[in-house]
Amino acid sequence: xxxxxxxxxxxxxxxxxxxxxxxxxxxxxxxxxxxxxxxxxxxxxxxxxxxxxxxxxxxxxxxxxxxxxxxxxxxxxxxxxxxxxxxxxxxxxxxxxxxxxxxxxxxxxxxxxxxxxxxxxxxxxxxxxxxxxxxxxxxxxxxxxxxxxxxxxxxxxxxxxxxxxxxxxxxxxxxxxxx
Numbered sequence: 001x002x003x004x005x006x007x008x009x010x011x012x013x014x015x016x017x018x019x020x021x022x023x024x025x026x027x028x029x030x031x032x033x034x035x036x037x038x039x040x041x042x043x044x045x046x047x048x049x050x051x052x053x054x055x056x057x058x059x060x061x062x063x064x065x066x067x068x069x070x071x072x073x074x075x076x077x078x079x080x081x082x083x084x085x086x087x088x089x090x091x092x093x094x095x096x097x098x099x100x101x102x103x104x105x106x107x108x109x110x111x112x113x114x115x116x117x118x119x120x121x122x123x124x125x126x127x128x129x130x131x132x133x134x135x136x137x138x139x140x141x142x143x144x145x146x147x148x149x150x151x152x153x154x155x156x157x158x159x160x161x162x163x164x165x166x167x168x169x170x171x172x173x174x175x176x177x178x179x
Contacts, residue, residue, distance in 0.1 A: 022055040022063045025143060025177035032070050032173050036153070037166040043082075047100070048074035054177055056143070058115075058136060061107040066117065068175075069101040091159050097124045105129070113137050123156035138179065145175045 030050035035042050049071030056064045073094040075086050087094045106118045116133045134147035152167045153159050 022057040022060055022065070023179075025054045025056065025179055027052045027054065027175060028142070028178050029176040030174070032171070034172075035170040036168070039164045043077055045075060045077035047071065048076070050175070052175060054145075054175070056136065056145075058109065061109065064104070064107055066104040066119075067102070069099045072098055072100060093124060121151065123158060126156045128155050134173075141179055143177045143179050145173070145177070147173045
């Protein structure tokens, strides 16, 4: 009996460990857009170069993690002169800070397919904790994450002080993964 107990305990621990891990999901499609008012007009833009390490399971939020990044030099507002200005050291300083990153620290289920995650967002070496609401929908072998949230550009040292440009930046993220 003494020899069977350690074997049984190892088996139970192995089963619990395998259930605690969340399978990675492969990103198949992504969109990261932003909206900011400048001189009272909304300027829209996007970032490409999305990379994500997504391990999300609604049944195991404690074991779930999301890490993602976009490449700052991919910023596109459909205006080359403005894009170059946004890439300068006054804004994103893409030569020194090539990525914007976000890393989850916790998740909460709200209602239905609505969740919220606490993420550390890093822009220009400044990291802030941001509560980000999102929806998670599974359809067949795919899953979709959609989020709309807001950050203050001044919190990250982007753009300095301005009387004509809003401090509020609205961000939309739409990511589809293969499960």
